[in-house]
Amino acid sequence: xLTLTPGQIEQLETPCLVIDTEQAKKNLLAMxxxxxxxxxxxxxxxxxxxxxxFAQLQLRYGASGITCAKVSEAEVMADGGIxxxxxxxxxxxxxxxxxxxxxxxxxxxxxxxxxxxxxxxxLSRAATVAGVTLEVRMEVDTGAKRTGxxxxxxxxxxxxxxxxxxxxxxxxxxxxxxVYQAQPTVDKQQAAQxxxxxxxxxxxxxxxxxxxxxxISAGSTPTGLAVAQTGLVxxxxxxxxxxxxxxxxxxxxxTLEDIAGYYYVTVVSTPCDEYAVIDGGTKTFPxxxxxxAPPYHYPGYAIVEGREDLTLRRMNEEHGMxxxxxxRTGLKVGQKLRLIPIHICTAVxxxxxxxxxxxxxxxxxxxxxxxxxx
Amino acid sequence: xLTLTPGQIEQLETPCLVIDTEQAKKNLLAMxxxxxxxxxxxxxxxxxxxxxxFAQLQLRYGASGITCAKVSEAEVMADGGIxxxxxxxxxxxxxxxxxxxxxxxxxxxxxxxxxxxxxxxxLSRAATVAGVTLEVRMEVDTGAKRTGxxxxxxxxxxxxxxxxxxxxxxxxxxxxxxVYQAQPTVDKQQAAQxxxxxxxxxxxxxxxxxxxxxxISAGSTPTGLAVAQTGLVxxxxxxxxxxxxxxxxxxxxxTLEDIAGYYYVTVVSTPCDEYAVIDGGTKTFPxxxxxxAPPYHYPGYAIVEGREDLTLRRMNEEHGMxxxxxxRTGLKVGQKLRLIPIHICTAVxxxxxxxxxxxxxxxxxxxxxxxxxx
Numbered sequence: 001x002l003t004l005t006p007g008q009i010e011q012l013e014t015p016c017l018v019i020d021t022e023q024a025k026k027n028l029l030a031m032x033x034x035x036x037x038x039x040x041x042x043x044x045x046x047x048x049x050x051x052x053x054f055a056q057l058q059l060r061y062g063a064s065g066i067t068c069a070k071v072s073e074a075e076v077m078a079d080g081g082i083x084x085x086x087x088x089x090x091x092x093x094x095x096x097x098x099x100x101x102x103x104x105x106x107x108x109x110x111x112x113x114x115x116x117x118x119x120x121x122x123l124s125r126a127a128t129v130a131g132v133t134l135e136v137r138m139e140v141d142t143g144a145k146r147t148g149x150x151x152x153x154x155x156x157x158x159x160x161x162x163x164x165x166x167x168x169x170x171x172x173x174x175x176x177x178x179v180y181q182a183q184p185t186v187d188k189q190q191a192a193q194x195x196x197x198x199x200x201x202x203x204x205x206x207x208x209x210x211x212x213x214x215x216i217s218a219g220s221t222p223t224g225l226a227v228a229q230t231g232l233v234x235x236x237x238x239x240x241x242x243x244x245x246x247x248x249x250x251x252x253x254x255t256l257e258d259i260a261g262y263y264y265v266t267v268v269s270t271p272c273d274e275y276a277v278i279d280g281g282t283k284t285f286p287x288x289x290x291x292x293a294p295p296y297h298y299p300g301y302a303i304v305e306g307r308e309d310l311t312l313r314r315m316n317e318e319h320g321m322x323x324x325x326x327x328r329t330g331l332k333v334g335q336k337l338r339l340i341p342i343h344i345c346t347a348v349x350x351x352x353x354x355x356x357x358x359x360x361x362x363x364x365x366x367x368x369x370x371x372x373x374x
Numbered sequence: 375x376l377t378l379t380p381g382q383i384e385q386l387e388t389p390c391l392v393i394d395t396e397q398a399k400k401n402l403l404a405m406x407x408x409x410x411x412x413x414x415x416x417x418x419x420x421x422x423x424x425x426x427x428f429a430q431l432q433l434r435y436g437a438s439g440i441t442c443a444k445v446s447e448a449e450v451m452a453d454g455g456i457x458x459x460x461x462x463x464x465x466x467x468x469x470x471x472x473x474x475x476x477x478x479x480x481x482x483x484x485x486x487x488x489x490x491x492x493x494x495x496x497l498s499r500a501a502t503v504a505g506v507t508l509e510v511r512m513e514v515d516t517g518a519k520r521t522g523x524x525x526x527x528x529x530x531x532x533x534x535x536x537x538x539x540x541x542x543x544x545x546x547x548x549x550x551x552x553v554y555q556a557q558p559t560v561d562k563q564q565a566a567q568x569x570x571x572x573x574x575x576x577x578x579x580x581x582x583x584x585x586x587x588x589x590i591s592a593g594s595t596p597t598g599l600a601v602a603q604t605g606l607v608x609x610x611x612x613x614x615x616x617x618x619x620x621x622x623x624x625x626x627x628x629t630l631e632d633i634a635g636y637y638y639v640t641v642v643s644t645p646c647d648e649y650a651v652i653d654g655g656t657k658t659f660p661x662x663x664x665x666x667a668p669p670y671h672y673p674g675y676a677i678v679e680g681r682e683d684l685t686l687r688r689m690n691e692e693h694g695m696x697x698x699x700x701x702r703t704g705l706k707v708g709q710k711l712r713l714i715p716i717h718i719c720t721a722v723x724x725x726x727x728x729x730x731x732x733x734x735x736x737x738x739x740x741x742x743x744x745x746x747x748x
Contacts, residue, residue, distance in 0.1 A: 013469045013748045047691060069692045089692060092642040092708055093653070095387045115643050118707040146693045147643040147651050268466040269489050269521040277521050279467070283723050284747055288656040288689070315662070317421060317719060318443045318463060318747075319520045333492040334466055345691060349657050349724075352745040371726040371744070373658055373692075374387045 002262055008362055009336055014266045015280035017347060017354040018362070023260035024054065024242050025061075031225070031241050032062045040228035043067050043086060043217065045239030048345045050369035052080025053356075054242060065109065067237045071099045072372035078107050080368070086111040086217075088173060088237065090139065090147050092119050096374060097126045104132055113173070115139040115149050120161045127166025136161065137171040137215065142198040144175050154202045158211045171215025172202055173237070176223050188252060192226030195219070200232040222253040245344040246303050247289060250296040256340075261347070261354075263302055263339040265320070267331045275323045276331040281315040286346035302339040312339070376636055382736055383710055388640045389654035391721060391728040392736070397634035398428065398616050399435075405599070405615050406436045414602035417441050417460055417591065419613030422719045424743040426454025427730075428616060439483065441611045445473045446746035452481050454742070460485040460591075462547060462611065464513065464521055466493050470748060471500045478506055487547070489513040489523050494535045501540025510535065511545040511589065516572040518549050528576050532585045545589025546576055547611070550597050562626060566600030569593070574606040596627040619718040620677050621663060624670040630714075635721070635728075637676055637713040639694070641705045649697045650705040655689040660720035676713040686713070 002020040004012075012018065028044075035042040041064040046055050055066050055077050065084030068074040074085045084107070091100055091112040104110045114120040114136050127134045138158055141148030149157045154172070161169045176195040195218050203213040219227040219236035221244075228236050243261040244254040263284075269277040285301040291313060292298075300312035304322065310329060314321040322329060322337075331337075341347040348354065349370050356365045376394040378386075386392065402418075409416040415438040420429050429440050429451050439458030442448040448459045458481070465474055465486040478484045488494040488510050501508045512532055515522030523531045528546070535543045550569040569592050577587040593601040593610035595618075602610050617635040618628035637658075643651040659675040665687060666672075674686035678696065684703065688695040696703060696711075705711075715721040722728065723744050730739045 010468070014467065015747050089653075090642040090651075090707075093388065093640045094384070096640075115645070116707050119642070122708060141645060144690075145645075145649075146690060146695060148645060150645055266467045266470075268464040268493070271489070271515060271519075271522060271524055275519075277464075279463075280747065282660065282662040282720055283745075286656065287661040288691075316520060317662075317723075321520060333464075333490050334496060346656055349691075350745065351747070371657075371724065373389050373654065373725070 001257055002260070002357060004357065009264065011362060012264050012336065012355065014264050014336065015278070015284045016264055017341070017351055018262050018264055019243065019354050019356050020260045021356050021358045023258070025057065027241055027244065027258060027260060028058055028061050031238060034225050035228055035236060036062065038228040038231065040233065041235040043235050043237050044242070045069070045088070045237050046073065046077060046369070048239040048348065049242055050348060050367050050372075051365060052077060052082070052368050053365060055080060055082050064235070067239070070372055070374055071096050071103060072374040073369045074103055074110070075099065076369040076372060078103060083108040085109070086137070088113055088139075088175075090115050090119050091123055094122070094126070097123055099374070101126060101130045101132060101134070104134060109135065111135045111137055111170070113137055113139050114161060115147050117157065117160055120157075120164055120167065124164035124166045133166055133168050135168050135170050137173050137217065138169060140172050140174045140199065140202050142174045142176055142195055148174060151198065151202060155205050155209045155211075158206050159209055162211055169211065171213055171217060172199065172206070173217035174199055175220060176218065188222060189226055192219075192223040193230055195223055196227050196230030196232030221248060222251045240345060243344045245347075246298070246340045246342045247296070259340060261341060261344050262305075263341060263347070265337050265339060267333055267335045267337065270329065270331055270333055273328045275321045276329045278320040278322055278337065279318065281317050281319045283317050284350060285312065285315065285320065286343055286350060288346050289342045298342055302341055305338045305340060375631055376634070376731060378731065383638070385736060386638045386710065386729065388638050388710065389652070389658045390638050391715070391725055392636050392638055393617065393728050393730050394634045395730050395732045397632070399431065401615055401618065401632060401634060402432055402435050405612060408599050409602055409610060410436065412602040412605065414607065415609040417609050417611050418616070419443070419462070419611050420447065420451060420743070422613040422722065423616055424722060424741050424746075425739060426451060426456070426742050427739060429454060429456055438609070441613070444746055444748055445470050445477060446748040447743045448477055448484070449473065450743040450746060452477060457482040459483070460511070462487055462513070462549075464489050464493050465497055468496070468500070471497055473748070475500060475504045475506060475508070478508060483509065485509045485511055485544070487511055487513050488535060489521050491531065491534055494531075494538055494541065498538035498540045507540055507542050509542050509544050511547050511591065512543060514546050514548045514573065514576050516548040516550055516569055522548060525572065525576060529579050529583045529585075532580050533583060536585055543585065545587055545591060546573060546580070547591035548573055549594060550592065562596060563600055566593075566597040567604055569597055570601050570604035570606030595622060596625045614719060617718045619721075620672070620714045620716045621670070633714060635715060635718050636679075637715060637721070639711050639713060641707055641709045641711065644703065644705055644707055647702045649695045650703045652694040652696055652711065653692065655691050655693045657691050658724060659686065659689065659694065660717055660724060662720050663716045672716055676715055679712045679714060
């Protein structure tokens with residue numbers, strides 16, 4: 001649990017996120033040790049922290065490489081000396097492929113993703129022109145209903161990819177996407193079992209069709225460890241576990257004590273008893289987790305620590321209205337408050353920098369890859 | 375209406391925002407001319423564009439200064455040579471006041487905001503210690519129910535402020551906040567009339583109590599011009615009018631032709647007929663305007679131009695699922711699409727840079743003050 005001295009709280013320029021580096025390290029170590037115990041490689045997704053510093057830490061603790069969503073994110077991580085990167089996102093668009101090929105030449109191992117014939121074709125064409133062979137993984141949809149080839153078409157697409165020049169298919173990957181799916185947490189173990197079984201089945205079918213599958217990759221933070229424990233995959237790609245958040249506590253994937261990132265805000269106005277205004281709104285607090293949707297019915301866009309009567313539901317761009325259910329917030333102008341993020345990944349992405357508490361000292365750390373959308 | 379050549383569309387690295395600079399200039403000029411006609415000063419809010427380039431343009435066209443929400447935004451604008459800045463946000467927090475005093479020393483005119491006794495007290499204390507006199511405006515709540523002193527307490531607070539050393543009260547300001555208030559557009563003229571009347575009334579009461587009021591400032595993009603036309607205020611602070619967005623067309627404050635900012639995205643996956651996946655999700659498209667709330671019931675988090683059957687409602691961080699009501703999207707992997715932003719202010723804030731179309735050429739422009747939250 002993050003502990004700051006009164007002097008340190010005074011020093012904070014709000015609104016801001018403060019990361020408890022010790023807790024983050026504990027979270028990294030715990031996941032690494034558990035993955036090791038399952039003989040499963042850990043290739044963490046850096047979308048949560050977007051900082052070179054933490055990516056380097058993940059590798060030092062034993063990660064086999066990192067996962068990124070976009071080529072622009074991967075470039076930033078390569079600038080930080082990261083040499084083994086999987087971009088787990090369909091590599092589509094000539095502009096993006098050109099950057100990926102340049103990145104391929106810079107680092108030891110770059111793995112790209114394909115999930116369609118036209119996508120594979122364009123990538124093959126560009127690789128051939130550039131005179132390179134690109135390592136690729138095929139994405140399989142195991143229920144998230146976003147990207148990924150549907151399982152019935154997996155063998156056909158895999159065979160197609162292996163027939164293309166310039167591409168070397170070495171594995172398959174998936175994202176089960178429990179979070180956002182509004183499924184009750186009791187399904188988590190079962191979902192992980194299913195995820196592992198689906199992937200093992202696809203791998204078996206591919207091998208039977210003459211397509212060797214070296215890497216079978218699955219797992220987010222909610223399902224990651226459970227999938228590793230099935231023994232049916234050999235790589236997991238959780239991301240949020242480094243900091244955790246309120247949503248993960250509801251998913252049963254973390255406890256409040258595991259949370260390593262907190263907001264601090266300042267009360268700027270108390271025009272009446274019923275509500276107070278804090279110095280963060282929709283440009284500070286992400287709104288991607290719907291408040292009143294099942295199964296968790298989040299009470300607000302962030303949780304005010306120790307004050308269950310206060311809810312943050314109404315915001316403008318830079319204003320957050322904290323309303324008390326008791327009719328009296330009791331808050332004072334200038335007072336600082338600590339809030340728990342609902343979803344830390346989109347919270348970090350709104351910040352240019354965060355504070356790290358390291359060896360008792362607060363330091364400002366740039367969020368290197370924030371806003372890297374291409 | 376933004377027009378790009380096929381070659382220019384090919385050149386775009388997506389997801390991205392493209393700004394039609396000519397249209398933006400037209401919007402700036404139109405607002406300036408109309409404000410001039412009312413003998414009302416225009417002090418545009420830069421929260422929408424967050425770029426020095428456009429702030430400089432606004433001044434060149436006749437703006438009397440600019441408005442910012444935060445001191446960190448104002449610092450960026452001062453770096454761009456802007457010398458007259460109003461930070462329309464309660465100046466609360468020692469860390470923020472210290473930065474404001476440093477900024478006060480750098481530029482010709484800095485106006486700060488107060489809306490409470492403790493806020494005014496802390497500002498006065500810091501100004502006295504620093505040996506400076508800070509120009510301040512008092513915020514009055516005319517119905518937005520966020521910051522601002524309630525009207526009944528305005529005279530008392532104004533008298534209190536004028537009694538404090540180190541502060542020079544020169545005006546009052548408000549934000550009526552029609553947008554987000556779910557009021558039908560027919561109320562716009564009436565709301566503007568009310569806004570002007572409220573402010574004139576407060577000014578009159580202040581003057582009667584011996585507090586001179588030089589500046590009476592009001593108005594956002596939806597109400598701005600209508601308030602100026604009442605002749606009851608002498609400054610307006612619209613922001614969104616520079617680019618406009620889908621929300622403003624619903625508010626009746628802009629037409630589709632007035633929109634100067636568009637998204638471009640690439641289709642990355644078409645796993646089935648019913649939906650296609652684009653390369654932007656919750657880190658690209660803001661979610662601050664609720665989809666199914668009255669009065670406008672927005673169909674999605676952005677509007678696909680020319681394809682009313684497609685809706686963007688389901689997103690993950692980097693995935694946007696475009697669903698067709700017809701059951702067939704007909705979209706192809708690699709295809710680029712143009713989307714209209716619902717709320718351009720939060721859309722720009724998610725970008726590190728945007729494309730500007732200028733004299734027929736596309737150039738990349740940094741969003742200088744994005745993420746400036748303090």
